[in-house]
Amino acid sequence: MRLVFAGTPAPAVPSLRRLAASAHDLAAVVTRNDAPLGRKRVLTPSPVAAAADDLGLPVIRADRLDADVTYRIAALEPDLGVIVAYGGLVREPLLSTPRHGWINLHFSLLPRWRGAAPVQHALIAGDARTGASVFQLVPELDAGDVFGELAIDVPRDATAGDLLAALAEEGAELLADVVDAIAGGSAVAVPQQGETTYASKLGDEDGRIRWDEPADAVLGRIRGVTPEPGAHTTVDGARLKVLAVAAAPDDAPPLAPGALALHGRLIMAGTGSAPIVLDTVQPAGKGAMRAADWWRGLRDTTPVAGS
Template sequence: MRLVFAGTPAAAIPTLRRLATEHDIAAVVTRPDAPLGRKRVMTPSPVAAVAGELGIPVIKAARLDEEASARIAALRPDLGVIVAYGGLVREPLLSTPTRGWINLHFSLLPQWRGAAPVQRALIAGDAEFGASVFQLVAELDAGDVFATRTIAIPDGATADAALDALAVGGAELTAEVVAGISTGTAHAVPQTGTATVAPKLTLEDGLLDWSQTLDLVYARFRGVTPEPGAHTTIGGSRVKILEAQRATDVEAMPPGTIAAGKAALLIGTSTAPLAVTRVQPAGKAAMSAVDWWRGQRGAEDLRAGA
């Protein structure tokens, strides 16, 4: 089929590459170049870079306005495929492709409708993860579902690693659905069950609450890493926690209490401690958590969250 593909981050790349091997992708729609790095260099989106590599024309648009919609309509696509584009598809663009638009979403719909399904599922401590391909409609992530698939993620994975696994599995699922739409064998069914929402994360979502159990603290750490980033306050300064895991074979510590182990900084929760191995203090480079702690004056009086 003749497709238009809309996506922006690296998580959309496996689907783009997979579909490009089987279909005619008339254009890729992606967000405009954005400033990256300390020097704020204007850089194409990951999807734009791959589209260039594949020789696919690129439409860069911050939103799918009248101009972008007209450019897409001129391509006369059979189907639109969207994976984490970062903008809404509204009428008349929603009805422009002959067979409408389908969306790969990284959750088992109707769970976690919204911008941050993987992150919110990790924070909630979900035991099951997966992807869904559904017919795009005006209501957020509410269209009929063509297919879902449970996908395993690495044990202890943070949001970036979890998304990588889901992106690969989701690409295969999307390719199967597109093939089914092409042959007329794909059928979508209404979503069933209770819907939950997954709004975009804010900086405040990354604040760790040491009065909670280790399970809850670790779940939040996983869900907000690498973005917007897990953090706490120590000695009145914000410290970003880059790497951490459950502590093993250590005694419980009062919430927020800090102790230096051989390889990790132990921070108490309401149950067992969290083992922090890498941090980034405010205004400084990332470093070993233990090395940073040893350099703090009066460290024995400092507590996380204070």
């Protein structure tokens, strides 16, 4: 089939590369415009744009799938549109432009966690299992019939970045299988079943650690917002990013929510139940460091402001 692929961030790259290596014809890649990154705000291509250039594929850069983009895609006469984390909505008439419409690789077991941040919300909610789904794109958000899915157990210590990277690789194979099935006429899509939940885009406030929550919830939030938007708290009035954490050993003494203490060589933080271990942190204006090295700058047990 003749395909058009739409995607932007790094998790979409494995799917792009997998389809580029298939027997199908990738007519064009649609991605968002180059964005200013870093302190010097240098305009930088999206990961998908960089991969498409590396593969020698035509690239359409656009932040919105407007009439101009629709015209350019229609001129390619695609059989199928494939979208993976593009970052914008596909509306009519573009939705019906490809002969087989559009399919979407989404990183959850639909209808759980429809929306922008499914992996992050799955970790924050403490889900034991998650996965990826390939479904037919329809006007309603992530509501189309499902062609295929894969399920995995959530690794105990995985961050959102870790889990998303794993699902991106496995999901690329699932997506390729569905594309092959559509081309061969054997694809069957079934309606979504189960409770519908939504995964809204996360902001800075979602990364604020709620120390009065139970330890499992605190760990889930920190891992769910890592690397973006990032977990943070306040110590002595200064912002502290929390980059890596672990469950406390069984012999760890109890601590009040938000209190910090040294236990052996471990830096402990109190929660609403058991304490947790701070492994890697980043103080304001400094680079990432081991929590024990940061602790040496503190003279005694310090409560976390706002806890």
